[in-house]
Amino acid sequence: QVQLVESGGGLVQAGGSLRLSCAASRITLSINTMAWYRQAPGKQRELVATISSGGSTNYADSVQGRFTISRDNAKNTVYLQMNSLKPEDTAVYYCHEPSHWAWGQGTQVTVSS
Numbered sequence: 001q002v003q004l005v006e007s008g009g010g011l012v013q014a015g016g017s018l019r020l021s022c023a024a025s026r027i028t029l030s031i032n033t034m035a036w037y038r039q040a041p042g043k044q045r046e047l048v049a050t051i052s053s054g055g056s057t058n059y060a061d062s063v064q065g066r067f068t069i070s071r072d073n074a075k076n077t078v079y080l081q082m083n084s085l086k087p088e089d090t091a092v093y094y095c096h097e098p099s100h101w102a103w104g105q106g107t108q109v110t111v112s113s
Contacts, residue, residue: 002027002102004095009107012085016111020080022095022104030073032099036080038091038109045094049080063089085111 008020020036033052039045049059049069057069068081078095090111095104 002097002100004097004102004104006093006095006104006107009093009109011110011112014085014087014111014113016085017081017083018085018109020082020093020095020107020109022078022080024076024078024097027076027097027100027102029071029076029078029097032097034069034071034078035096035098036069036078037094037096038089039094039106040088040091043091048093051078082109085109087111087113 003025005023006020008018012018031053033050035050036048037045038048047060048063049067051057051069051071066084070079092106092108094106
């Protein structure tokens with residue numbers, strides 16, 4: 001069974017930065033597309049960023065230019081670097097691997113104004 005474990009969330013002031021990590025086991029991230037989603041209170045879960053096996057990345061319009069998704073194949077870990085954070089970025093962030101429909105437990109990001 002694929003396991004994804006997120007870390008790196010926390011409380012930060014607006015304009016600050018955080019880096020989320022998603023460590024995987026029982027799957028090789030380098031050959032799979034990976035994604036970060038987020039869910040704010042009272043809202044639907046939304047796609048934030050994806051990275052393909054070939055390294056191509058895509059971002060939601062709301063985070064384009066501020067967030068960067070990357071992958072360390074040696075560590076079997078995917079990252080989400082979040083800069084210039086805004087209060088509207090406050091949410092639980094989830095790591096997702098679509099081919100096995102695997103989800104992490106989520107990590108809370110709170111941005112104060």
